[in-house]
Amino acid sequence: ADVGPLPAGATPTTTNTVQAGNTTVFSLFIKNNDSANNSYALSASSANSFPGTLPAGWTVKFVAGNVTAANCAAAAAITTTAPVGGNTQTQVTACVTVPASQTAVTAQPLYFQVKSTAVASNGNIVVDVKLDAVTVTNNVLSATLGPATSNGQTTPGGSVVYPQTLTNTGNAACTGPYTVTATL
Numbered sequence: 364a365d366v367g368p369l370p371a372g373a374t375p376t377t378t379n380t381v382q383a384g385n386t387t388v389f390s391l392f393i394k395n396n397d398s399a400n401n402s403y404a405l406s407a408s409s410a411n412s413f414p415g416t417l418p419a420g421w422t423v424k425f426v427a428g429n430v431t432a433a434n435c436a437a438a439a440a441i442t443t444t445a446p447v448g449g450n451t452q453t454q455v456t457a458c459v460t461v462p463a464s465q466t467a468v469t470a471q472p473l474y475f476q477v478k479s480t481a482v483a484s485n486g487n488i489v490v491d492v493k494l495d496a497v498t499v500t501n502n503v504l505s506a507t508l509g510p511a512t513s514n515g516q517t518t519p520g521g522s523v524v525y526p527q528t529l530t531n532t533g534n535a536a537c538t539g540p541y542t543v544t545a546t547l
Contacts, residue, residue, distance in 0.1 A: 375496035378470055383501050384463030386432045391493065393444060393477050394452035399484050403444045403477040405455060411492060413476050420462030423473070430456040443480060461499050470496040506531055508543060 381387040393403055407423040408415020417423060426438040427445065435458035447453050457475055473496060479489035507530045515523035529541065 373494075375470065375472065375494050378496040378498060379459075380498045380500060381459075381461055383461055383465040383467075383499055386435050386458055386460045387497060388430065388432050388435065389457040389459065389473075389475070389495050390429060391455045391457055391475055391477075392452050393447060393455060395447040395449055397483045397485075397489070398449040400446045400448050401483065401489065402446050402480045403489075404480055405442060405444070405457075406476045406478070407457065407459075408474045408476070409472055411474050411494070413474075413478075413492075415474065417473075418465070418468075418471060420464065422460045424458040424460070426456050426458060427453075428456065429454055430458065432458065435460075444477075459497060461497065465499050465501075467501045468497075468499045470498055472496050506541075 377389060379387040379389065395401055405425045406413055406415070407417060409417050409421075424435060424438075424440045425442065426435065427441055430438050435456075438456075438458070441455070444453055444455060457473075459473065472494060475493045475495065477489075477491050483489050509528040509530065512527070513525060515525070517523045529543075
């Protein structure tokens, strides 16, 4: 964060793609360009205004350090950084979780703001904003049951087993058990 306010860029610095119902992460580096130590309050918005809002059902959780999406849930949330020494930087991870009900969207803007909790050496509150984006894809759940590969004959009350292949034709992992209904 520079000593003074800066606007966000006009195009996203990073655009992550995530399937609806999952989490993606953005690495944020906060550099204190002042000579005095300072802590920074963290916030996120879908517009370049703060306090802002996020799309319905979206959450942003800030965590200290470099965290993977798989480790976001277990990591401790922070709203303010630990003190950042003068002319040094710290890393924060923004864990962005998209609801399973989210429709597909391309490059949803996400603005991340850092704001000093105390005045800088020049007497100003330091504010900086970074623009990133998230593209959300939807899971397509579909499967095809292949034709029976054999034939057979049975007596009344008997049964015959017909092996068939169930193929996942969607773009998401599918786990069983499955229920198949046959109509004769």
